[in-house]
Amino acid sequence: MSKHDDQEIEQFLEEVFSENYEHLHAETGRGITPAMRQLAWEHVRAYWRKMRSVAEKVTETEVRLSLPSQTSPSGKQFTIEGVVDVVREGDETIIYDLKTHNPDIVMINKEAYAGQLNVYAHIWQKLRGNTPDDIAIIATEPPAEVRKALQDNDIDALKRKMAKWDPVVRLNFDQSAVDKCVSHFGQIVDNIENRRFVPPSPKELGKTKPGQKAPFGTAVCRHCDARFSCRSYEKYMASKGRKRTEVIVHDESELETEREDFLETMVDAETGV
């Protein structure tokens, strides 16, 4: 394919991206900050450049895989559903799951992701009669240096960084993991049906999940609107000598930047910029 085509495709992608953004904006009335929008677009563009070969090979996109007739421990009937992309080349079938996550985090968290893909592979196998040859996560978040090269339009750097970036994390299909995962799924269905909605304990909030820089209560809870009314969060914060109305951040300037981002976006909307 010529350079010309490349540009055309990217232009097309950008148009679709903008259209989609405007549509969401008009429908929901909610904007995102220009920085977020830029980031999202870079995300899409970098992903396209890197994964084009895979993207073009995908034989079935967004395949809905369902595992019917499951029974929870308390006897509740349910169906498990997931969505994957499938690539078939010759006799080979690869099931991909797209995650907008960072590949490093996926690598570190392999176990957690494996459960999901194992279940998907299992469904595929039951459905189509063949075991997928490979299962893999595509972690679409481009590394910071790729984004920077894109922003700076530094072609050389981009080439190097793109080459270094590997968004595909391969996992191994493990039938024994499937049963464990499905049975756990059933327990969760029971929890939901029986209205068990207690948050993780303060101790859990204090644990740092693999791939995260800070404990759950800091890294994740701080973005949750419901934290103010959460008893676990309150206790977690108390254990750090803080109030529940506060958040813990690595660097105080982070909060200031967020505040400024918020204000600028909103003022833009208000003043019609």
Next chain:
Amino acid sequence: MATVTLDTLFSKMNFTPNKNQRRAIEHVDGPLFLVAGPGSGKTRVLLWRTVNLIVFHGVNPEEIFLSTFTEKAALQLKQGLLALLALASSETGLPYDISQMYVGTMHSLCHKLISDRRINKRTGSARKAPVLLDELDQYFFLYDHYWKQARQHVGMPNINSFVNSYFATNRRATTSKHDAVRNCQSLFNRFSEECLTPGEIREKAQDDEMMVMADLYEYYLEMLKSGPRPRADLSLIQQEGYKVLTENPDAGCVFKHVIVDEYQDTNAIQEKIYFELAGHKNICVVGDDDQALYRFRGATVENFVFFPDRCKTRVKNAEITKIPLGTNYRSRSGIVELYCDFIEKENWEHEVEEEKFYRIHDKGITAHRTDDKIAVVATSQGRSEAVCDEIAELVSELIRERKVVDPNQIAFLYPSLNCAHVPRMIDALESRGLSVYAPRAIKFLNNPEPVAMIGMFIKIFGHPERNPEFDFGSNRELFDWFDRCEASANEIIKVDHKLTKFIKDKQLELARVARDYQYIYDEINQHEWNLDDEFSISEHRPVFSKLDVLSNEAKRDIKGKRLEAVVKRRSEQGRAVSLKWFVNRVTSLDWSILDLFYELCGFDHFVKMFDLAESGDDEGPICNLALISQYLARYVDDHQTLVTGQSIFTDYFVNQFFSSYLRALFKLGETEYEDANDPFPRGRIPFLTIHQAKGLEFPVVVLGNITPARPPQRVEVIVRPLLEGDYEPLSRSGEFDTMRKYYVALSRAKNLLVIANMRGPGIQRHRHLNALIDNLPSIEELDLDDVPAEDSLDTEVPRVYSYTADYLSYLDCPRKYMLFRRFCSCAYNNNVFW
């Protein structure tokens, strides 16, 4: 492997269809007219029929158009299809993907088909669907944008009283703008649904008032089209959809099968669309004329009753198959006999034509459950108080004797919840330690949760001022409500010193931004600068930097590096910021009212409500809090995201939020037609209007009131002369509609139906029901041992759980899952969880 057939799948699902169900499921060719009585397994038949088409007749899901009356029903059908198709997949080894299938309400499907490349051959913006205004959006559009201009347009300063007197029947017309807007809204929607153009309305108008209405409607249509992106309300979007279909010749053949649920509640424009879509002649309509409830929304049950005739004219060479689904699997035989008896008490004969009826008679309704013990009882005749007590006593006994698994399986149904018996009934139940869920028995905003929450907002932003000139009627009610909110907040704050301090801090913060705004604004005036001028770091900033009176916060922002950087960058990008931008930037609050809501939820009074829901003990309060969050989010999205110093200083915020937005919500109330939350919160007895109970079933139903028929709505009387066609005469439609309403109420019960038998001065009763209940056994005669116990809370079709959206997000945090997925609270920061 043995060949997979429908029967293979039936047996896997333990489903044994009866003869007519099977005929309907296996029918795949030509128009199908399914007359489905209460509890006849209609949804099941629809599901299996669709599965049959997809799995055994090779119909691509994208070639099926399946429309439902509500989004909730669409979701249930989708879930059911996913489950059954997954089962089919596991047998056939083939994938079935319904993600692109048309399943939804007519307006959402119209929205979709406008931009469908298969149907709309136009390109570019001509294939863009307009921005959709729902009912509340439409109201605000009319109230805030349209009204003033429309008044000028028709040159009518007293437009409010003009419109209201046109709509007034027996009571005095008001001068209320709210009433006038509501009246116009209902009339405009009827015009749109009937596809009447302003020209046609003028042509057929029988009075001068209608001529003005045509002008107003024309101007409304114009205003919707102007602006950066055209807008359409829920009625006009269907007109747009219809237009697209008629303009693209092959559009009618895109869908091989058109399936319409609840066809008795379709309106004129929808009927047109369905026939337009039926190019392949495979149109299947499902419904029950006896359960038609939505005439006030333009629905005409005649579409269903006369479907065979109309289909013959509209679909060429159509052989129509009519299949009645009459076996009721829901109710005990006594209940079935009662509602069958009841509906036949009315004379349904056609006005003009002989042997023609306004009702389909040969429905073959029979009960599948055959026990002949008492299933319907009436209370003793008596005053409201005594009747309520008798019912409450029975209800406690039913719960005590475990005739239901949860109190939410006992439903109280009323023609309208706005009557004196309802609070009396609630009192009687609560005095026996039973909880009710009746968020709409009173206006939603009168519930304790919104009263407390809005009270907090009043404490923080200030009490809107009562204008003595308008202190009467619904305005007085509104300000009385504000007072109650504030009083409730005071009670809560009194015992929570942390909350007291929080409120104080917020008040100070508001005072601060207002003051900062004032100082900066004065300074701008002194220099005679213009707010639209470009903001200059070198010229303007030094002036403000020197303003000592400003708060430290404002000073920090003004002197900050970030401001300089932004101004510079914007200027380079050719998007230079104005002085106005600067003022807003340094004097606005860095939180929205939705943030404030969530922070307030962190104080004891509200946290307790979260606790009740987390443990599964009581979901009532959290349901109401979630609804408040949705209303606040709507305000933030549609009206004002940023609370600026200016809007605090000028009272613009208070006027907008309290005197305009909440005023509208308060006056609109929750209409009795609003969808009910289903499933109902556990641990509570639901109180519903009959409308809200449509499509639902309950082990025990109490019909709390049997008021007589109401005359047809004024808007119907106004519109009818403009219409052509065979309609029920207005003189009888009020009675017909009331019969149908009670038919729906009576047929909701599975095991036991209780009817309140109130007598007393001022109590009017529906004549046919009245005649029936005098012969019913009394509560005393009922032997509770004869009432079967409900043994599960299970739904029919297994639920589908998504690996990511359900399983993983529950694992992450069950509490967050509950709030944002189960109760659909509106989140502001929802971008982090995966």
